[in-house]
Amino acid sequence: MRIEFIKMHGLGNDFVVLDAREKPLPLIDAAVASALANRHTGIGCDQLIVLEPSSAADFRMRIFNPDGSEVEACGNATRAVGLLHGKPARIETLGGILEARPADAGISVEMGQPRFAWEAIPLAYAMDTHSMPLAWEELVNPIAVNVGNPHAIFFVADPYAIDMDRLGPLIENDPVFPERVNVNVAAVTARDAITLRVWERGAGLTRACGTGACATAIGAMKRGLVDRTVTVTLPGGPLTIAWREDDVIVMSGPATESFRGSFAADAFGLTQAAAGEVTA
Numbered sequence: 001m002r003i004e005f006i007k008m009h010g011l012g013n014d015f016v017v018l019d020a021r022e023k024p025l026p027l028i029d030a031a032v033a034s035a036l037a038n039r040h041t042g043i044g045c046d047q048l049i050v051l052e053p054s055s056a057a058d059f060r061m062r063i064f065n066p067d068g069s070e071v072e073a074c075g076n077a078t079r080a081v082g083l084l085h086g087k088p089a090r091i092e093t094l095g096g097i098l099e100a101r102p103a104d105a106g107i108s109v110e111m112g113q114p115r116f117a118w119e120a121i122p123l124a125y126a127m128d129t130h131s132m133p134l135a136w137e138e139l140v141n142p143i144a145v146n147v148g149n150p151h152a153i154f155f156v157a158d159p160y161a162i163d164m165d166r167l168g169p170l171i172e173n174d175p176v177f178p179e180r181v182n183v184n185v186a187a188v189t190a191r192d193a194i195t196l197r198v199w200e201r202g203a204g205l206t207r208a209c210g211t212g213a214c215a216t217a218i219g220a221m222k223r224g225l226v227d228r229t230v231t232v233t234l235p236g237g238p239l240t241i242a243w244r245e246d247d248v249i250v251m252s253g254p255a256t257e258s259f260r261g262s263f264a265a266d267a268f269g270l271t272q273a274a275a276g277e278v279t280a
């Protein structure tokens with residue numbers, strides 16, 4: 001049995017998309033996700049995205065990191081599947097229902113409302129999430145924001161001077177973040193401009209992180225560093241983030257289909273455990 005995939009990206013944050021909305025797929029679990037995401041022995045991607053039918057929205061989007069973890073939100077992938085869908089879509093995710101629609105800048109997504117309570121990040125114990133009283137070497141006093149998934153944001157002079165390969169995993173896996181955390185290092189360069197790099201939970205350094213851009217923009221707005229619409233420039237390019245008066249975050253930016261292909265299901269341990277069984 002062969003399975004078709006669509007290779008997509010948002011500013012270089014890349015995805016393998018499996019579309020099971022019309023036809024069920026065999027079970028996709030952590031092992032399968034990790035194997036497909038492997039850049040040497042698999043197709044290779046920052047996240048595996050699986051689309052399924054939904055009773056609550058137009059369709060459901062499941063998000064798997066290369067380490068196999070299934071997570072609540074992926075901003076760049078939400079724009080990518082919005083492009084694939086080709087018209088406005090309500091998309092069910094573990095982090096809530098999002099709305100994606102074609103826009104001048106590519107695709108615009110309503111990413112829901114940010115959460116700041118320590119229990120919502122989550123943190124292991126009560127703490128001021130506006131400026132956490134913690135330090136990891138030169139990275140100090142982050143603001144923590146949940147935008148469907150957990151983010152810690154450090155404001156620094158130069159994000160490109162930070163050794164993310166060393167400090168990223170240290171912070172990602174700190175026990176203060178019981179569900180781990182995405183690590184953002186950002187510099188505010190104007191009232192409407194931020195430069196950002198992200199060490200992603202379960203994926204490492206990526207060329208762009210949509211939820212990271214949302215969380216960082218909201219963090220900067222909460223600290224009064226920028227206005228309520230800001231351009232966040234990642235290594236892969238810019239995203240526009242607005243924090244609406246109704247508290248909803250709106251992210252706009254490009255999405256790209258790179259190519260389509262197929263693979264032999266059993267090459268990645270995708271066995272039809274039960275005829276017609278949908279993904280778990």
Ligand SMILES: N[C@H](CCC[C@H](N)C(=O)O)C(=O)O
Binds near residue numbers: 077
């Ligand atoms: N690594 C993230 C998921 C992907 C987020 C990122 N690719 C985006 O565009 O938001 C997490 O574990 O929460």
